[in-house]
Amino acid sequence: MNIYDRQKEGQPAQTQENQPGLESEMDPKPVQPYEYKGSGKLKDRVALITGGDSGIGRAVAIAYAKEGAHVAVNYLEEHNDAEETKRLIEAEGVRCLLLPGDVSKEETCRELIEKTVSELGQLNILVNNAAIQFPTEDIQDITEQQWDKTFRTNIYSHFFMSKHAVPHLKQGDAIISTTSINPYKGNPQLMDYTATKGAIVGFVRSLAQSLAKKGIRVNMVAPGPIWTPLIPATMDEETVEEFGTSTPLGRPGQPADHAGAYVLLASDEGAYITGQCIHVNGGMLMSS
Numbered sequence: 001m002n003i004y005d006r007q008k009e010g011q012p013a014q015t016q017e018n019q020p021g022l023e024s025e026m027d028p029k030p031v032q033p034y035e036y037k038g039s040g041k042l043k044d045r046v047a048l049i050t051g052g053d054s055g056i057g058r059a060v061a062i063a064y065a066k067e068g069a070h071v072a073v074n075y076l077e078e079h080n081d082a083e084e085t086k087r088l089i090e091a092e093g094v095r096c097l098l099l100p101g102d103v104s105k106e107e108t109c110r111e112l113i114e115k116t117v118s119e120l121g122q123l124n125i126l127v128n129n130a131a132i133q134f135p136t137e138d139i140q141d142i143t144e145q146q147w148d149k150t151f152r153t154n155i156y157s158h159f160f161m162s163k164h165a166v167p168h169l170k171q172g173d174a175i176i177s178t179t180s181i182n183p184y185k186g187n188p189q190l191m192d193y194t195a196t197k198g199a200i201v202g203f204v205r206s207l208a209q210s211l212a213k214k215g216i217r218v219n220m221v222a223p224g225p226i227w228t229p230l231i232p233a234t235m236d237e238e239t240v241e242e243f244g245t246s247t248p249l250g251r252p253g254q255p256a257d258h259a260g261a262y263v264l265l266a267s268d269e270g271a272y273i274t275g276q277c278i279h280v281n282g283g284m285l286m287s288s
Contacts, residue, residue, distance in 0.1 A: 010245050011227065011252075013237035019132055021229025023054035023081050030055060030227050031254035033063050038092075041267040043068030046120045048112065050074040050103050050161060051130030053082040055228030056178060059255035060127055060262045061085055065092040067263055072097040072116040074130065081229075095120060103130050104152035109160035113168065123168040125266045128158040128177040128200075133193040133234050147192050154196035158203060162218075171215030176265045177204050181224040181281045197222075201277065208275030217274040219265045224281025226253040247282030 012027055023030060047064045051057040053075035061071045062085075071089050073096060075082050082098050089096040097119050101108040117123050131154045136142050158177055165175065182190060183198030200220060208218035225244035232240050244252020261278040264270045279285060 010241050011243060013241045014232045015235070015237055015240065016229065016233040019230055019233040020051065020054070020076060020130075021231075021233030022079060023058065023229050024084070026227075026229060026232060031256045032088075033059050033066070033256040033259040036063050036066050036256070036259050038063070038066035038068060041067045041263060041269065042125070045069045045124040045266075046072070046116065046122050047125035047127060047266065048072040048074065048099075048116045048123060048165070049127040049129055050112075050157060052127070053079070053085050055230065056223060056226060056255050056258050057127070057129045058085050058088075059258050060129070062088050063259035063263050064125070064266065065089040065094050065096075067267070068094065069125065070095040070097075070120050072099055072112070072120060074099045074101060074103065074112055076100065076102060076130075103157035103161065104149070106156075106160045109157060110164045113161070113164040117168055123165060124173045126161060126165045126169075126175045127262065127266075128161050128175070130154075130157055131178065131193075131196075131230070133190055133230065135189045135234055136191070137189050139191060142192055150192040151196055151199075154193065155199045155203065158200055162207060166211065166216070169214075169216050172268065172271070173216050174266050174270070175207070175211075175216065175218045176262060177218075177220040179204070179220045179222045179277065181222055181279065181284055184222065184279075184285060204277075205275045212274060217265070217270065219270070219273060219275065220277045221258060221261050221265070222277050222279045222281065223258065224253055224279075224284045226255065226257070226280075228255060244282070247284050248286070249282040251282070253280060253282055
């Protein structure tokens with residue numbers, strides 16, 4: 001099934017027990033960029049993607065592989081989604097390195113960078129994509145533990161990964177962060193998550209200015225409601241069933257919808273783009 005076959009179509013009610021969730025257990029499966037046609041835009045470059053085993057991260061990994069990049073994929077813990085992502089990457093004739101680990105910890109982030117450079121020889125593209133969320137309607141119910149966990153995973157990781165990546169990056173290389181539509185609209189059920197995504201916006205714009213003199217570009221992509229494992233893993237059945245159907249385009253976004261944006265920001269075609277955000281949200285901001 002392609003992207004347009006999902007037009008104005010919801011999902012069966014479903015939930016998963018633990019986030020970030022498993023793509024293999026979703027119904028229907030997210031649309032990935034299997035039909036994407038590469039043209040060598042990233043040939044022989046090396047990319048490291050956090051949260052790269054499923055959802056948007058998997059889409060980016062597949063697209064980068066199709067463009068000729070070798071890809072290191074970070075994910076939280078061992079499971080079949082990661083192995084399937086590796087299979088899809090290696091099917092494109094490039095190398096794939098699987099790197100499980102919790103990016104909320106600086107030592108893990110440092111090791112991810114070092115292992116990528118050691119095993120794949122260099123680092124040219126860093127995609128900070130891993131995230132968690134805990135829908136909570138009342139601020140009184142957000143615990144200090146939840147707040148800290150959300151911040152450490154969603155924004156501390158961007159700082160840690162970027163800090164340890166920069167010494168390996170050179171002119172023409174890129175850092176790309178996944179933010180969200182939420183800091184641009186607000187979300188009363190995701191106050192801590194939205195705060196972290198807003199922090200990413202500020203961090204990216206500041207880091208872009210800091211690294212511009214080195215020719216290293218820093219940008220971000222802001223997804224809207226996207227059908228990824230995080231949705232059934234964090235939302236109730238009714239919310240899942242209606243998820244994304246109220247967008248102007250009438251459907252939830254798919255991971256495949258993001259392939260072009262992340263390729264542009266990583267490739268020489270985006271050589272004059274830094275400190276910017278590409279919004280992939282089905283038109284939601286224009287309708288607010």
